[in-house]
Amino acid sequence: MSDQKTPSAGDPVDEPGSVDDVVGRANEGLAHAEAVRQDAVVEEDVVVVEETAVADPSASDAAAVPLEETVVVDSVETARPGDATSADTADDVPWYDRPESVPMDPIAEPAAETTVAAPAATPAAVPLTAPLAEPSYVSSPQPIFVQAPEAPRPQGNRGAAGAIGLLATLAFAVLYLAATLCFRFLTEDLAVSEFGAATLEAQATWAFWVPVVVFFLGFWLLGAAINRGRWGHWVIWGLLVGLVAYGGHLLGALFQAPFWELTARQGAELLEAELFAPLAIVAFVLGRELTIWFGAWVAARGRRVTELNEQAQREYERTLEAGPQLARA
Incomplete structure (x- = not known):
């Protein structure tokens, strides 16, 4: 700084200069206020850089490396009002030709640039905590439960044998009644006009209904045993139904007596009189023949049921071989 003398009481007071000097001093005051404002801005622009240094893990000293701080302050070189060069220039150059200058506060000293040197070698920074990896979820395939197809139940033919047996029994009843009326017409001199009354009278006797019921039971039991068998079974075993019908005729004669009123x-x-009676022979023949012919109907229906069962079984086996299938909408 240039040396300036403080005026004392005995020194002479300088008279105010010209108008140019007054204007120049006013400009200097404005410039001084602007410089103060810029100093405040400069102080706010100080940049402080902090870096964290981590010591080498292999080093024996486990202490952390101190932080490095670097402070940089930009200095602004300005001409002070008391400087001799600037004072001479202000006196010699008119105010309108003078260059703009930024005066500094005479009290505030410009800050020098301060730098803290960094260490020669700084190890690479290692993050204290590593980011956790997001857990990965692997979805396992869910089991799909498929209901196994049920094995087809084989259809039987016993119900059909019973239904066809009813038709065979109806035919047996009609033919047996007709044979009864014919034998009465031949043996008892039954008039034609009395056939109606004789028919109703025969239908109300045990001798008529017992053979009919026994024939139906014999036919249905044979059909249940043969089931879906061939017609040959009906031809062979139809003899049993004939014998059952023959026994029904004998049993009907006992019920007609009635047997609970007879002695042994x-x-x-x-029974000895009815063993070779014409109606007993007719019951045997009708039971045998009707079983053969109606049994052919039952056998044909059983053959059809057998084909349906085999077809259902093949379809079931194909379904098992193909395995479970997912239905798509």
Whole structure:
């Protein structure tokens, strides 16, 4: 700084200069205020850089490396009002030709640039904590439960044998009634006009209904045993139905007597008389023949049921071989 003398009481007071000097001093005051404002801005523009240095893990000293700080302050070189060069220039150059200058506060000293040197070698920074990896979820395939197809149940033919047996029994009843009326017409001199009354009278006797019911039971039991068998079974085993019908005729004669009013001798004589009776032979023949012909119908229906069962079984086996299938909408 240039040396300036402080005026004392005995020194002479300088008279105010010209108008140019007044204007120049006013400009200097404005410039001084602007410089103060810029100094405040400069102080706010100080940049402080902080870096964290981590010591080498292999080093014996486990202490952390101190932080490095670098402070840089930009200095502004300005001409002070008391400087001799600037004072001479202000006196010699008119105010309108003078260059703009930024005066500094005479009290505030310009800050020098301060730098803290960094260490010669700084190890690479290692993050204290590593980011956690997001857990990965692997979705396992869910089992799909598929209901296994049920094995087809084989269809039977017993119900059809019973239904066809009813038709065979109806035919047996009609033919057996007709044979009964014919034998009465031949043996008892039954008039034609009395056939209606004789028919109703025969239908109200045990001798008519017992053979009919026994024939139906024999036919249905044979059909249940043969089931879906061939017609040959009906031809062979139809003999049993004929014998059952023959026994029904004998049983009907006992019920007609009635047997609970007969003695053992009378019952034996009645059975001996009916063993070779014409109606007993007719019951045997009708039971045998009707079983054969209606049995052919039952056998044909059983053959059809057998084909349906085999077809269902093949379809079931194909379904098992193909495995479960997912239905797509």
